[in-house]
Amino acid sequence: MVDTTLAVSDLLKVAYPAQYYGRISEDHTLVLPVYDVWGLRDSMGRAITDLASIPAAGELVALTAAQVALLRAFPARGAFNISIDAASRTLVHPDRYYCDGGTPACFYDAWGYSDISALPDSSELHALTKEQWQARQDSASTGLQDYVWDHATGTLVEYTAPAVVIPLAKQAASEISGWIAMQASMASAMGETFTADMQAYVKAIRSIAGGTDTTSTKLPDRPATIMS
Incomplete structure (x- = not known):
């Protein structure tokens, strides 16, 4: 006889194909903390003891491990406000840190704006790593370093304005x-x-x-x- 029983962890992965999920508020923003469903903890490290308290996967927004890691640093504006596209159930700005193609580039922590209507669409921006964002922030002590996006190499490079x-x-x-x-x-x-x-x-x-x-x-x- 074939054993068709599944471990609880396997059942969770069937019901929740992604490890991390978040609830969606009425104004289509991400509700914090988010769930590590496979680990039965939330993003603040608290144990989830009641599985029934977690909505079905179809009612949630799936998150990547990289996105959850980006939740560990609070925005400069002091509070997260992460907008969600209701139709696709995905983050409007999935990479959090961005710059535009200007000379010098403008920088955006897209998860910290109370109103994203003034933010460019993510398709018009260049995603930055946490390290690139932090390097730019750290330069503030000696005069904020300007950067420009190098389209040829797809990288962020330091920019010095030509002398007037x-x-x-x-x-x-x-x-x-x-x-x-x-x-x-x-x-x-x-x-x-x-x-x-x-x-x-x-x-x-x-x-x-x-x-x-x-x-x-x-x-x-x-x-x-x-x-x-």
Whole structure:
């Protein structure tokens, strides 16, 4: 005679094909804690003593071990709010941590938003590992590091914005309204005049600012002797 009896653990796996499940609230968010059905514990480590208290698998959302592991770190906003697609019974943002393709990239902890309407769809984002997310957070102590998603390699790389180049004519105009104006005011107050070198410097700066000089690549050095 063939023994057709199954162990309790086998019966559980038949009734609950995934190890982890969560209940779905009326507003289609994940109810915490979640169930480790095979281990008969919840995600807080408490034993499940009444199997009848667990809804049928068809009423729950199945979770992966990786998703349950991500529940161990609370969102920066202080509370989980994990949205569920009611039709498919899956998490709207299954990977929790994401960045977009911007330069630099914007980052999202998608499980911590009270309203996800402003969040891009997960298909428009790039999933990040917990380590990638944490590395970016840890950089805050020295100035938050910018990153960009490298589409060629499918990885997150550090990004440094290119230096802002101020047009030479604008530099010259600032020199006239700033340092030169200050020297002229001082010379007038002291009853002195600009030296020949200073006068030549002022003319050179005016030529750059006015667009007459279009060949210079930098401002000339300030003269050593200014007033006489």
